[in-house]
Amino acid sequence: MLTFILVSALLLTVEGQSNGGRQAARPAERPPGPRLLTTAGRYHAYRGESVKLPCAVSNLGRRSVFWLKGDNLQSRELVMQIHGIRRRPVAMRQFLQDVRSGKLSTEGTNLIINNLSAEDIGTYTCTVAWAGQSVTHVLEVTDTESAEKVVMEYFPPSKNTTVAEGSSVTFACRTPGFPQPSVTWYREGAEDQVLQMGPVLQLDEAWRQDAGRYVCATSGGAEQQGTTFTLHVQYVSVRAAEERIEVRTEDRRARLTCYVEGYPAPQVSWYRSTGQIAEGPKHRISAATGQYHLEIEQITPEDLGEYQCYVHNGVSRDLATVTLSAIPGQARVLEAKQTQHPKTYNVTWTVESVVPLRLYIMEYGKVGL
Incomplete structure (x- = not known):
């Protein structure tokens, strides 16, 4: 045990001498980025x-924050x-003129816009020159006079x-300003059945039973408003009352x-296979309430033979x-x-028959049995 301690002390002494009596320097840690x-x-x-x-940023250091205005990369302007x-x-x-007049200013890395007008409406993006970090804000400006009435x-x-x-349908009722109204959609006559909440009503596939009037009821500002949209669905449908009809010879x-x-x-x-049937002494064509x-x-x-009832309305x-x-007919002896x-x-x-008969079957028996 004593031998081990002496050897360890010797090794420490040798290492201290080889380093000139100084501890080895550790590499400096890299400061965190923004x-x-x-x-x-x-x-x-x-x-x-x-x-x-x-636009709050920690550890910004020597890097910069950029403010841009615009909805997409192509239209953005560096502010x-x-x-x-x-x-x-x-x-x-x-x-520059907006900065000199005081319309634009900053507070740290935050952007301040004064004396707001309609020209200031838009999308503003704060970007940090580090790893592509950015945040986007949407600014909406409302005229004070029109704010009392939701247009x-x-x-x-x-x-x-x-x-x-089968086509999709979109109805919308919205206001470009603030405050945004509350919007409720329902079918006319079925006010207790809410179809959608929000400014847009979307029908992915409109069928004939969806045709009718849809109400957009809005509430916001100083009054309530509402309007009605009318949906027409183009379609045709036909079915035969009887797919097979047998003609009795007596009637013809x-x-x-x-x-x-x-x-x-x-x-x-x-x-028919021979073409369209026209009205005449042999054929009479009539209609009444969908029939x-x-x-x-x-x-x-x-x-x-076969007859076709063909319907069309320019769309279907x-x-x-x-x-x-x-x-x-009935056989007569x-x-x-x-x-x-x-x-x-x-x-x-x-026997009377419209078409020639190919087969006769006779049944007989004793009378009274």
């Missing part, structure tokens, strides 16, 4: 007032630069829109019916098919005679 502490915000003020847009040590703002040429803007301005079925007439819906009101035509009829008189074998189209066939053979009879009958 850190942006402010989060993005929306700022509302009235014309003539002042607003302070914050001023604030150096981390001098903290003296350097305004760009187009903003709404509507989309579409006509408050009417027409779309094909048939009535084909299809039910039609659509907006705008569709045009209806009847077709369209084709009546065929004195049916012959050539009249049997549809068709329904009806198949017309015939069944023979003309004569039944017994032949020379006691169990043999000659029977004569007649």
Whole structure:
């Protein structure tokens, strides 16, 4: 144990001599870089007032903060630069007059805008020249006189829109100023069923049952307002009342019916494989409240087959098919005679039919059984 202690002491002595009696110097730690502490915000003020847009930065050191105005990279303008040590703002040429007049000033790295006007509305970005750190604020300025009354803007301005079925629809009612109103959407006649809260009502797919009137009810400022949007959905729909119709030989007439819906009101035509059917002595075409009829008189074998009820309104189209066939009439026995053979009879009958018959089936039995 004693030997180990002596050896350790000797080693320490040798190391101390090799370093000239000095401790080895440690490398200096790198100071932390700037850190942006402010989060993005929306700022509302009235014309003539002042607003302070914050941009708090820690450990700025010798680096600078840049204030820019504009919504995107292409339109942004550099307003001023604030150096981390001098903290003296350097305004760009187009903003020099605003600095000299006192409209623009700074408080540390914060930007102050005085005597606000509509020209000051926009997006302001504070950028730190370190690792691309930035924060963006939105400034809105409201005219004091108009602030008492919420002036709404509507989309579409006509408050009417027409779309094909399945298309998306957007309605909006908003105000460009402050305060923003509270907006509630509902269908006319169903005020207790709120569809959406906020300035925009979006229907991803509009169907025929969505057609109608939508109310945008707003409250804000000194009064409540509201307006109504009308939605028209273009569509057509057709279905046959009967897809197969059998004509009785005794009648030799048939009535084909299809039910039609659509907006705008569709045009209806009847077709066969030979082309469109026109009104005439053999064909009568009529309509009443969404029902369209084709009546065929004195049916012959050539009249049997498929008929199409075709509808269109310039936007959509549809068709329904009806198949017309015939069944023979009741057989009528003309004569039944017994032949020379006691169990043999000659029977004569007649049947009326639109089409030639290929098969007869006779059933017989003893009378009274």
